[in-house]
Amino acid sequence: xxxxxxxxxxxxxxxxxxxxxxxxxxxxxxxxxxxxxxxxxxxxxxxxxxxxxxxxxxxxxxxxxxxxxxxxxxxxxxxxxxxxxxxxxxxxxxxxxxxxxxxxxxxxxxxxxxxxxxxxxxxxxxxxxxxxxxxxxxxxxxxxxxxxxxxxxxxxxxxxxxxxxxxxxxxxxxxxxxxxxxxxxxxxxxxxxxxxxxxxxxxxxxxxxxxxxxxxxxxxxxxxxxxxxxxxxxxxxxxxxxxxxxxxxxxxxxxxxxxxxxxxxxxxxxxxxxxxxxxxxxxxxxxxxxxxxxxxxxxxxxxxxxxxxxxxxxxxxxxxxxxxxxxxxxxxxxxxxxxxxxxxxxxxxxxxxxxxxxxxxxxxxxxxxxxxxxxxxxxxxxxxxxxxxxxxxxxxxxxxxxxxxxxxxxxxxxxxxxxxxxxxxxxxxxxxxxxxxx
Numbered sequence: 001x002x003x004x005x006x007x008x009x010x011x012x013x014x015x016x017x018x019x020x021x022x023x024x025x026x027x028x029x030x031x032x033x034x035x036x037x038x039x040x041x042x043x044x045x046x047x048x049x050x051x052x053x054x055x056x057x058x059x060x061x062x063x064x065x066x067x068x069x070x071x072x073x074x075x076x077x078x079x080x081x082x083x084x085x086x087x088x089x090x091x092x093x094x095x096x097x098x099x100x101x102x103x104x105x106x107x108x109x110x111x112x113x114x115x116x117x118x119x120x121x122x123x124x125x126x127x128x129x130x131x132x133x134x135x136x137x138x139x140x141x142x143x144x145x146x147x148x149x150x151x152x153x154x155x156x157x158x159x160x161x162x163x164x165x166x167x168x169x170x171x172x173x174x175x176x177x178x179x180x181x182x183x184x185x186x187x188x189x190x191x192x193x194x195x196x197x198x199x200x201x202x203x204x205x206x207x208x209x210x211x212x213x214x215x216x217x218x219x220x221x222x223x224x225x226x227x228x229x230x231x232x233x234x235x236x237x238x239x240x241x242x243x244x245x246x247x248x249x250x251x252x253x254x255x256x257x258x259x260x261x262x263x264x265x266x267x268x269x270x271x272x273x274x275x276x277x278x279x280x281x282x283x284x285x286x287x288x289x290x291x292x293x294x295x296x297x298x299x300x301x302x303x304x305x306x307x308x309x310x311x312x313x314x315x316x317x318x319x320x321x322x323x324x325x326x327x328x329x330x331x332x333x334x335x336x337x338x339x340x341x342x343x344x345x346x347x348x349x350x351x352x353x354x355x356x357x358x359x360x361x362x363x364x365x366x367x368x369x370x371x372x373x374x375x376x377x378x379x380x381x382x383x384x385x386x387x388x389x390x391x392x393x394x395x396x397x398x399x400x401x402x403x404x405x406x407x408x409x410x411x412x413x414x415x416x417x418x419x420x421x422x423x424x425x426x427x428x429x430x431x432x433x434x435x436x437x438x
Contacts, residue, residue, distance in 0.1 A: 013075050013080055013081075014080050015080055015083070015084065017080070018080045018081045018082075018083065018084035018085070019084040019087075019088070021081065021084070022084040022085050022087070022088040022133070022136070023088065025088070025129075025132050025133055025136045026088060026092075026129045026132070026133060028128075028132060029127065029128035029129030029130070029131070029132045029133070030119055030128070030129055032128040032132075033118070033119060033120045033127060033128045033129065034118065036128075038120045038123060038126050038127060038128075039126045039127070039128065039131060040126075041104060041126060041178055041179040041181070042179070043179075044176075044179040045179040045180050046179070046180050046394075048179070049176040049177070049179045049180065050176075052176065053172060053176045056135070056138070056172075057142075060138075060139065060142040060143070060146075061142075061146070064142070064143055064146045064147075068146070068147075068150070073143060074147065076139060076140050076143040076144070077140070077143045077144040077146075077147040077148075081140055082140050082144065085133070085136055085137050085140055086137070088133060089133045089134070089137055092124065092129065092130055092133060095121060095124070096121070096124040096125075096130075099116055099121055099122060099124070100122065101122065101123065101124060102122050102123055103123075103200070104123055104125070104126055104178075105183075105200040105201075111123075125178065126178075131175065134171060134175050135175070137171065138168060138171055138172055138175075141164055141167060141168045141171075142168060144164060145161065145164045145165060145168065148160060148161070148164075156416055158409075158412055159409045159410075159412040159413040159416060160409070161409070162405045162406070162408050162409030162412060163405075163406055163409035163410065163413070164409075165402075165405060166401075166402045166403065166404070166405025166406030166407075166408070166409060167402065167406055168402070169398060169399075169401060169402030169405065170398075170399050170401075170402025170403050170405075170406065171402070172402075173395045173398035173399040173401075173402060174395070174399050176395065177393060177394070177395025177396070177398065177399065180392075180393070180394055180395060181391070181392070181393050182390075182391070182392035182393075183199075183200070183389065183390070183391050183392075184197030184198060184199060184205060184207070184389070184390045184391075184392075185197065185198050185373060185387060185388065185389055185390070186198070186207070186211060186387070186388045186389075186390055187385060187386075187387050187388075188211050188212070188213040188341075188343075188385070188386055188387075188388065189213060189384060189385050190213050190214075190215065190216060190384040190385070191212075191213065191214075192212070192213065193210050193211065193212040193344075193346070194210065194211055194212075195207050195209070195210035195211075195346075197390055207390065208347065208348045208366070208368075209345060209346060209347045209348070209365060209366075209368065210345070210346040210347075211343050211344075211345060211346075211370070211388065212343060212344040212345075212346070213341060213342075213343055213385075213386050214342045214343060214344060214354075215341075215342045216339070216340075216341050216342070216375065216383060216384060216385070216386045217339065217340050217342070218336055218338075218339040218375070218380070218381040218383065219336070219337040219338045219339070220334040220335065220336055220337055220381055221245070221334060221335045221336075221337050222245050222246040222247075222334075223245075223246050223290045223292060223311060223331050223334050224243045224244060224245050224246070224331065224332055224334075224335075225243065225244045225246070225255060225260065225292065225294065225309065225329055225330070225331055226241070226242070226243045226244075226255070226329070226330055226331075226332060227242070227255055227256035227258060227323070227327055227328070227329060227330075228320075228327070228328055228329075228330045229326065229327065230322070230325065230326055230327060230328055231326075236256040236327065237256055242255055242256050243255075243332075244260065246262065246265065246292060247262075248262070249262055249263065249264060249265055250262065250263075256327070257298060258296050258297070258298045258323060258327070258329075259296065259297045259298060260294055260295070260296050260329075261294065261295045261296075262292055262293070262294055263293045263294065263295055263306070264292070264293035265290075265291070265292055265293070266280065266282050266290065266291040266292075267290055268282065268283060268284040268285070268288040268289075268290075269281065269282055269283060269288055269289055269290065269291040269310060270282075270283035270285070270288055270289075270316060271289065271291075271310055271312070271316040271317060271319060273317065278308075278319060280308040280310060280319065286315070286382045287313050287314060287315025287316060287379075287382055288313065288315075288316070289310045289311060289312050289313045289315075289316050289318075290310060290311060290331070290334060291308050291309065291310040291319070292308070292309050292310075292331065293306070293307070293308050293309075294306065294307070294308075294309055294321060294329060296321065296323055296329060298323070305321065305322075305323055307321040308321070309321050309329055309330065309331045310331060311331040311332060311333050311334060313379075313380060313382070314378055314379045314380065314382070318330070318331070333380070334381075336381075338358060338359070339358070339359070339372065339375060340356050340357065340358040340372065341356070341357045341358075341372055341386040341388070342354075342355075342356050343355055343356075343357060343363075345363070345365060345370075347365060347366070353365075357370060357371070357372045357388065358372055359371075359372050367392055367393065367394045367396070368390055368391065368392050369390070369391045369393070369396075370388050370389075370390050371388065371389040371390075371391065372386070372388065373387045373388055373389035374386075374387035375387060
């Protein structure tokens with residue numbers, strides 16, 4: 001038997017077959033999606049997901065140790081199966097990024113009625129295709145790791161096991177743990193304590209913790225000025241709208257062809273109007289608005305136009321300064337720089353904790369993550385109500401363990417450096433020895 005025929009016999013499948021198998025997994029998922037519909041995470045919540053995970057691992061170990069000499073099982077630990085599986089899963093992830101994704105809790109009536117909806121790709125993470133591809137990759141990872149244990153071990157294998165087991169744990173925990181994920185919102189007013197959360201269906205759920213809102217603080221950027229069209233209200237120039245952020249009294253600038261000079265600034269002002277006149281006075285109170293006094297000049301007018309401009313609030317109306325028949329100066333609502341909730345947290349165990357929750361700075365307690373979600377935007381910076389999102393994910397620690405192992409393996413391989421020529425020769429000799437024994 002020549003070398004080429006021996007190679008074909010030892011490796012009967014290559015990349016084409018690998019892509020065919022991976023595509024077959026996706027096709028199987030599409031057929032299941034068409035016949036049974038999307039996966040319902042509630043049906044696979046604890047303890048069902050633990051049973052499924054244990055059964056999957058036990059089945060993987062049993063199949064390998066019984067059929068580890070089978071060429072088909074060995075093929076799953078080769079690059080010919082691994083690379084196509086990764087490519088197909090990556091394609092699904094790219095599709096997930098391009099197609100709008102709807103919450104898992106969204107009903108089918110809320111989804112667009114088109115080809116992608118029939119495939120379940122508007123909720124990709126609960127589609128049969130995506131889940132089966134994840135389990136297919138888990139099978140490959142499991143067989144690859146187990147096959148490595150049958151070879152001669154060295155200290156360099158530590159990086160390999162950390163990488164593969166870490167990815168296996170993170171991926172399996174992420175897939176199984178999605179069924180136990182709980183998202184609730186909690187609305188708390190200043191000075192009050194709330195212990196009830198609301199589901200996406202509007203159901204009230206009593207929580208194992210309570211939140212007291214001590215204070216809610218919003219920081220805003222400095223006010224901006226824009227030139228608007230009197231008829232359409234659009235910011236000028238329409239092709240490339242311009243704006244000017246307040247920098248200080250006496251500052252001058254050019255805005256849409258108009259020369260501006262800021263002559264006064266009131267960070268807290270009240271607007272009083274009657275049928276004829278409008279007056280802006282300094283007044284620090286809930287509902288006060290920011291106001292800028294501006295002098296405007298341009299070639300089309302002989303005398304400068306001067307007056308107050310404000311962005312208004314839930315209590316006072318906004319004020320604009322008309323430049324001519326076509327244009328006016330206006331102040332858009334100030335952009336929020338940061339908002340944070342100062343809270344007192346109470347737990348069932350009797351624990352009391354003072355904390356500050358901000359966007360991207362959540363609070364962790366037990367298996368709950370508390371995020372700053374929203375506030376009463378009708379009152380803006382004077383909101384006395386904060387909305388929190390509470391996420392329960394007991395599998396998150398398992399996913400983190402896998403990620404830490406994966407990163408540790410990458411660092412280990414980087415520090416260990418590339419293999420030496422002698423080590424490569426030893427591995428080649430080992431592989432050839434295994435072939436002779438078979």
